[in-house]
Structure formats: C-alpha cells, structure tokens
Amino acid sequence: MTRSCKELIINQLVLVLSLPVIFGYFGLTAREPILSLSQDLDPSQMYELGRHKMSSGKMCEMLKLQKKQKRMCRRGKGVAESLLEASKLSLYECRYQFKSERWNCTLGQYREHLLRKGFKQTSFLYAISSAGLVHAFARACSQGILDRCTCDESKHLENRKAWLWGGCGDNIRFGLKFTRKFLKRARKSGKDVRAKVDQHNSRVGIKVVKDNVNTTCKCHGVSGSCTVKTCWLQLAKFHAIGRVIKYKYETAIKVGAQTNQATGKSQLVKRQKQPKPNNHAHVHVQSNNLIPKRGDLVYMEDSPNFCRRTKHSPGTSGRLCNKGKNCDIICCGRGYNVQHITVKRACQCQVIWCCKVNCKRCETEEEIYMCK
Template identity: 55%
Template structure:
C-alpha cells in the first residue's frame, strides 16, 4: 500500500462546494484531535463511500485518533467507522458554511488550532456543539439506510415499523444514535476534570439536545383514490443545515460563565457572569440548552496566536467588507470569468445559452 501523508484532522480537510481547503475541530475526544490519512483521491473528490471500500473498518478506526475505549466502539459492527467519518465531514462543512462571512471562518490550521482549543472562546463552544450534533445525525441516518448493522429503522414502540418498511416510511433511529453518542463521549478522558472540560461537555450536550428537539413525525396515507385506509408514520430528523442554523443562533446568544465551588463537597457549577441583563438570581444558572463560553474571543482581525487574520479575505462590497476588513478598507481587482449569456428559449422550457468571458470585480481586505 502506498504511503499516504497523514493530515491532522480534528480535524479534517476538504475542498468542497467552492470552500477552500480548511480544517475544523471535531470535538469528540476532549482536547485531543482526530487524525486521519486524507491524501487519498476518495477524500479529495468527496467520495466517502469509496473510502469504506478501500480500507477495512478496523483500518479506518486506526486512522482516527481515538481513546482506547472509543476505538473499541469504532470497531464494533459494520458501518460505525464510516458513520464517524460522515459525522466529521458534516460538521466541517456546516461550520464552514455558518461562518463563511465571519472574521473567524472555521479555519483551524496549525498552530492556531491548538491555541484556540486551550481557550474557552464562543467559537470553541460552537465546535463542540456542532460535532456532537453531527454524530447523532449521522448515526440516526446510518441506521435508517441500513449502513450500520447494529441498528435498524426507528425503533419507537408506538410506530408500526413493519408497515413502515412495507410502504417506504423508514424512520431515523434517534434512540440508538443518542445512546451511542452519549456512550462515545463518556469514553473520552478528562471528563469533568476542570472548568474547560465541564464547559465542553455542556456544549456537547447542547448539540445533542438541538438534534433531539428537531425530530418530526411524518405520516403517509395509503388507499384507493387517496383514502387513508392504511396510515404509516415514522420519525425524521431535520436537515443538518437547519440544525446548524439553530446552533449558530445559540452561538450568537451564548453566555459567558464563571464557576462556583461548593465548599461542602468540593464540586463546582457554572453560573452566568453578572451583567445588566441578569437581575434575577434564579436566571444566573445557564439552561441546558444555552451555549456557554469562558472568555471573550479575540477580534480575529489581525494575525495572532488564534487565526491568520482577515487580510486578503474576499468580501462583498455592499455586505461584508466593512466587518471583515475591520475598518482597514479593501482592494479591488478584476478577474476574467465565464458566464452564461445570450440565452434564448427553445420550445417551452429549455434554454440555449452561449458562454461569455466577462470582467468580475473582486474585493479583498487590506
């Protein structure tokens, strides 16, 4: 077998949907990162199923940097390793999409990644939440598709799964996915050892709860002339892009927290840092659905220990340039681009177009 170059993934690197090669932390193993051999055409071309055919499940689990007990779970059953990889991919793409117009655009190249993970920024909180959410989502869908041999369609007792199979109403197995995700996260070391670990665990649970709360029951009627002689129902997860939007809103409303130690038992709890918006002591404890962070984020405007800054980033003149460029202004250049033009309607709904070379203005931050 050829020697493929290992890429730190935690992180996984992709060039997809016009997004530049980037990395995003997949927070399943505390402060450790997942590593995977990615210099393979199947990864570069987004052919994840081909990876499962190229490498054995045991090899895939070895390629990911997991704790011993997590690796044992990865090897157990067909499809588990593939579902883990799909969860990583999903979290990466969603993070990049949600932050594409932000100063921090979900780019965590070294050495910035390690420095970010040592801090309790809002961005780190989002990464933990989106990671656990994608894990639940990937395994629930994997059960439905038959990819994972340890589970089947939705196992809810109040739903007629036999009829659901018959009529094509196979539901996402949220029950199995939740159980697997919680066990998988519990297998990570350093659980609850310090404030950062406690905050990371809290935000991981936020991601799980968001997926769980966005499950809908879908039903389909079957019968002659549209009558509902037979009705089959199944549970279905929301699209992950919808989950990402909810998590982004929680990120924007995240609370900064401090810790309060109980002198009697030595345990500590989280509470919202006091400000003018918190007047009732009963509201000082963050809810289980609130995203929390420990310290304010840097501006990410200039190159620092946490990011490369925004110099050279492309922006929209009428929308994002002011924010992304941090008041430094922007450069304007022109580049050639082929675009469909001179289109004519051909018999109802078809269009016949030429390709024209046009000048396009591009704006980049100074």
C-alpha cells in the same frame, strides 16, 4: 499522460479539496482531536478513503481516536464511515454558518490553539460536533450503513390518531445512545471547569438534534384520498440544526465556577458584575438565577477580534467580502482591493425534447472585493 491517469489525478484533487479534515478539523475535547484524520496522508490513501475502499479497521487507525473510542469504531460495520461523515457534516456546517464573519471556521494549524481556549467559537465547535455525531449515526441506521441498528419503526410510541407508524424512520434513539457513549469514552476528567464547559456544550448540540425531530407522513388511498397515513420520525435538515446552534452561539453566556455550599461540588455559574458589599448590608444573590440552562451555550473567555493573524486564526487579510454588506466588518476598517475577473456561465439555454438541454457559454466581467 493517458486519459485514465488524468482522470485519477483529477479525482484525487477533488477529494483533497472535499475532505475537510485535511486542512481544517476539530475535536470534541480540548486536549485530543476526536473526529479527525492524520495530516500526513498521501493522495492515494485519501482517494482510497474517500471511495470507502479502505477497510473499517484501517480507517479506525487513521482516525485520531482515543483507545476506548477505537474499540467502538472497530466494533461494527459502518461505524468508521459514519464517524467520517459526522466530521465532514459538522465542519461544512460550521463553515457555512460563519462564511460572512471574521472567524470563518478556519481551523487547520490554528485548531489546537483555538481548542485550548474557552471562546464562544470553541463552544460552537463542541456543540456542532456532537450534533453531527447524532445526526450521522441516526441517519446511517435508516440507510442500512450500520449493521448494529435498522430503521426506527417507533413501535414504542403510542398512536392516538388515525395513522400508523411505519416507513423507515431515522433511528434517533440509536444516534443519541451512540453519541453519549462515544463522548463519554473521550472524557479524562470532569472535575475542572473547562471540562464541565466542554461537556455542557456537547450536550447542547445533542439536545438540539433531539428537539428538532419531525413526524413525516405519507397518504395512502384510492384516487389520492388519505384514508390511511403512514408516519415516521425524521431528523431535521442539518442546516436547520446549524441555524439553531448558531443562534445559541450569538446568545452564549459567559460562565465561571462556583462551589455549591450544600454539596461541596463546583458548578457553572453566569459571570456578572456583583455590587460591592458595604458595612451596612450584605448582598445575597440567588444561585439558581446564575446557573445556565441546559440549552444555553456557555463560554469562559472573550474572543479576540480575529482581524490580524494570530495563533488562533489567519486573520481577514485577503478575504473576499460583499460590498455594501460585510466589507466594513470583515476587513476591520482597513478597506479592500477591487479586482476585475472574467466569469464564464451557461446562458441562452434551450430544452430539446425530451431530456436534453443545450446552453451557450457567456463571459461576463465582474468585480470582487478583497480585504487589505
């Protein structure tokens, strides 16, 4: 086998491992996947897609979108690439936030069944998905990937301090506008309770990105003085967005539906045990106290424990854990097996003037712990 063939195969394998949407992907509606690729792609297609050699039109066909969303995908340069980036960004963050828990964002064949349920995990997926959309498209504007927008120069904002708006800010306004329009194209009905829950959680993800925009500044002046500052709007790192949404996941509120007597429309309300009425008194609960806030993640059903393999997850058997930290939780009390492995790492490194580092390869014996 020639060297070029070997390199091509290695590149394809790296791409297969790096594309999250092949074995684990999720959507933004309970019925149809949105930001996902077809699972029946051959390696050459995946390689071509990963290198962005594929045309945007063809990429839009491969992305599992609804008809109106496909029209949005084809409308301009860079939209398909940004959708793919949003999908990867969201899934990587989901895996990062849940890497030490029983459910570690393993989707793939379990995705469809998971999205049918109103678990807390499903709520997180909706929120992180919409957050990924806003983040990817706002950043794509400033990077020149999209031809429909540019940097946000924040000319609409008043400057009352001794600095000027400038630089190349992330175009938050475009990211918000595109995401809301894109998700609106996915909605089939907003009347049933589950649709209201999904829409609420999607809005939570959008709100988190919007609320975590920073003003970044750079000084200009003689000899390092700061006579003039140029400032621009910058998105928070997506890890920071993920941490906020994960906290909201931890404090998520269980909800149900209740008909508003004044308007006749159903609304989401917190589920809580109501005192039993007796013959002498009628207990009235203020509905305003039961309505979840705009920033709260909400869910409808209690999650399974994810210990054993079900249609919702592969279980935790065979999962790696950290002894003394999370093995008891992840292994669900079943215990773990200990394996000894040999690990090669760079060691005894020396810096050679000016720009070269020489290291030796050292072998160490380590223990790993796998759930039974």
